[in-house]
Amino acid sequence: MKKVFKPIAIAVGLLSGSCLSLVASADGDLGAAATNPVANLVQFRIQNQYAPESYNADSWSNATLMQMVAPLPSIADKFDALQGIVTRTTVPFVSTPKLDNGINRKNGLSDTQMQVFFVPEKSPKKTVWGIGPAFTFPTAGDNEFTGSGQWQAGPAAVAMVTPVPGVQLGALVFQQWDFHETRSDAKDVSILNVQPIIFKHFDGGWYIGGPDVPQTYNWETNDWTLALGGTVGRVGPVFGKPMQLYGGVYYNTENNDEQVSSEWIFKVNFGFLFPK
Structure with missing residues (x-):
């Protein structure tokens, strides 16, 4: 049990200590922008997702994510119909669980994901939305445990309303x-990702929200992963620099036969914000 809760305690302690070091009240507009997927705000996030146990593998797993959100104003300004173009790129480094069949833990890069959203100039009142392509690059290489071994692409869309x-x-x-495999044993890929946007902001930069991880449906195996839970975060200056800090706890309700998937997930985010 100590092995399970020690990393969680460290993560929570770091988050709490950082939040207490906020020396000024957060800007409400900056807080809303930080939780808006297509805001005109450059962000660099370091996230860690720890799962103490996994379905069909009695072992812990971990994923450290580097995520960059980068608007492209110089390109968007060339099109009158566009309010902006926003790219979201995520590079994961993962540690897979030790499997019951004797396969040991594997560490390495996973596949890199990138979405590009074209945000129109005109949209319904209190609404923002965008559409574009999504890509997955097989940066895991030949590691069959940390990556799919497939180049992937498909459509992406985001919509958010502030009622x-x-x-x-x-x-x-x-x-x-998938459209091109890099390994002969790579499995076909057809996955739907749905990440809910549910946030309530409060004074002082604090906010609460729904799960900050996608809910996925695998069309090849007809399996869902449903991560239920919530997040608590704050946006404001840390040592004079604007940051987004939050922690989340999620529970995957779906145990899909012999598929290995995380059960409980504990997530911590340290995000650096670069407003104009």
Whole structure:
């Protein structure tokens, strides 16, 4: 049990200590922008997802994610119909669980994901939305445990409404199909990803939200992963620099036969914000 809870305690302690070091109240507009997937705000996030146990593998797993959100104003300004173009790129480094069949833990890069959203100039009142392509690059190489061994692509869309000040509701959705394999044993890929957008912002930069991980449906195996839970975060200055800090706890309700998947997930995010 100590092995399970020690990393969680360290992560929670770091998050709590950082939050307490905030020396000024957060800007409400900056907080709303940080949780808006297509805001005109450059962000660099370091995230860690720890799962103390996995379905069909009595062992822990971990994923460290480097995520960059980068608007492209110089390109968007050339098109009158566009409010902006926003790219979201995620590079994971994972540690897989030790399997019951004797296969030991594997560490390495996983596949890199990238979405590009074209945000129109005109949209319904209190609404923002965007569409574009989504890509997955097989940066795991020949490691069959950490990556798919497939180049993937598909459509992506995001929509978010602010019905009342401080409340954000919507979803970021993208579908991926494989189109070129890098390993002869690579499996076909057809996965739907649905990431809910549910946030309530409060004074002082604090906010609460729904799960900050995608819900996925695998069309090849007809299996869902449903991560239920929530996040608590704050946006504001840390040592004089604007940051987004949050922690989340999620529970995957789906045990899909012999598929290995995380059961409980504990997530911590340290995000650096670069407003204009």
